Amino acid sequence: MTEPLPWLAPHRTSPFVGEVLVPGSKSLTNRALILAALGDGPSTLTRPLGSRDTQLMTAALTALGATVERDGMTWTVSPIARGGSEPVTVDCGLAGTVMRFVPLLAALGSAPVTFDGDEHARRRPMATTIASLRSLGVEVDDDGRDALPFTVMADGGVRGGEISIDASSSSQFVSALLLIAPLLPLGIDLRHTGAVLPSLPHIEMTVAELRRRGVRVETPEPGRWVVHPGPIDALDVEIEPDLSNAGVFIAGALVTGGSVRVRSWPEHTDQAGDAWSRIVPAFGGTVERDGDDLVFSAGGTLDGIDLDLHDVGELTPVVAAMAALAGGPSHLRGVAHLRGHETDRLAALVAEIRRLGGDADETDDGLVIRPRPLHGATFRTYDDHRMAHAAVVLGLRVPDLLVENVVTTIKTYPNFAPVWERLMTSG
Known part of the structure; x- marks a missing residue:
């Protein structure tokens, strides 16, 4: 079977401001x-x-x-x-x-x-x-x-x-x-x-x-x-909206200096993705509840972080993409188990951040990411939907970033690529 051509990730030079209702968990x-x-x-x-x-x-x-x-x-x-x-x-x-x-x-x-x-x-x-x-x-x-x-x-x-x-x-x-x-x-x-x-x-x-x-x-x-x-x-x-899938839009807002309203965010939930309400402030952003929604906004800068993601490891690829664009070094801890996910996510993230000219290393239980200027290249996804999410977040700030097999996102988000393209190329 012929592999799909790499997909050119949308790039923005202005803040993304919008709202999303993500599919069910x-x-x-x-x-x-x-x-x-x-x-x-x-x-x-x-x-x-x-x-x-x-x-x-x-x-x-x-x-x-x-x-x-x-x-x-x-x-x-x-x-x-x-x-x-x-x-x-x-x-x-x-x-x-x-x-x-x-x-x-x-x-x-x-x-x-x-x-x-x-x-x-x-x-x-x-x-x-x-x-x-x-x-x-x-x-x-x-x-x-x-x-x-x-x-x-x-x-x-x-x-x-x-x-x-x-x-x-x-x-x-x-x-x-x-x-x-x-x-x-x-x-x-x-x-x-x-x-x-x-x-x-x-x-x-x-x-x-x-x-x-x-x-x-x-x-x-x-x-x-x-x-x-x-x-x-x-x-x-x-079924509640999938808060882990909301993370890619939250990251898109933060790395571009904008804001996003995520509709119907549950007040009480067992979903791992609820941790975005704690991760965003660590990066220097803000989180506010407005009725049934949460609004995530960028701060003045995108700060480096030091976080233990052991309980919410599935969020790591998108967090790592944000860290690669931050203003200081980041340390992601507690996620050694990601080596046994859809792919070895720690090795994959290091390889792909380096492919773009970035500086990342594995530790025993996570990653160290030191920001450097990034350049366009083809970002491999390893048939892993979370790697594709990391790629498109980086693409917002890195021109000419191509995503290998973006269709792998259908694993948990049907029609993700056209939804992302429509939102990120409007306004």
């Missing part, structure tokens, strides 16, 4: 889809995200026996029909929530389910998913790879109980077990045994969504979750 959409598929009746999702990741999730759940009926911005999900015994194959693409959540759902069935994905997906850490399945007594055929592809040999006999895992490379390993726990006869008493957990807000989101559906979840101590067995109530939900 991918993290919330995929959790809501799974819990609806495991629920005790049909559930309706309003304003879910329609992107590659959520399409992969709906296809996976449909393969396992759920039904998803779409009517514009409303999706109705009927639970998985039990009793199927035919082998099926699930395409994970490059979606972490599919490759790590759905194998645990497959373990509840009674048929072999094979999982595979994109080329990059075969390099993502999966050992903990496979170990979790085996700890539950499920046979997994992976030819010793601890990676995709593999087959879950479900026999309907999973009971649950006490289980310990090392989820230090991804919080998704914890969420995967929590999501199926209510349907296990013994529930789950789960302990994390490794280093400090990354992306804790995503686990808190999973717990909150379970509790909204009547599931009893206890957190008796840090790194331990006790989920009691019982039904998962059907629930009609409206």
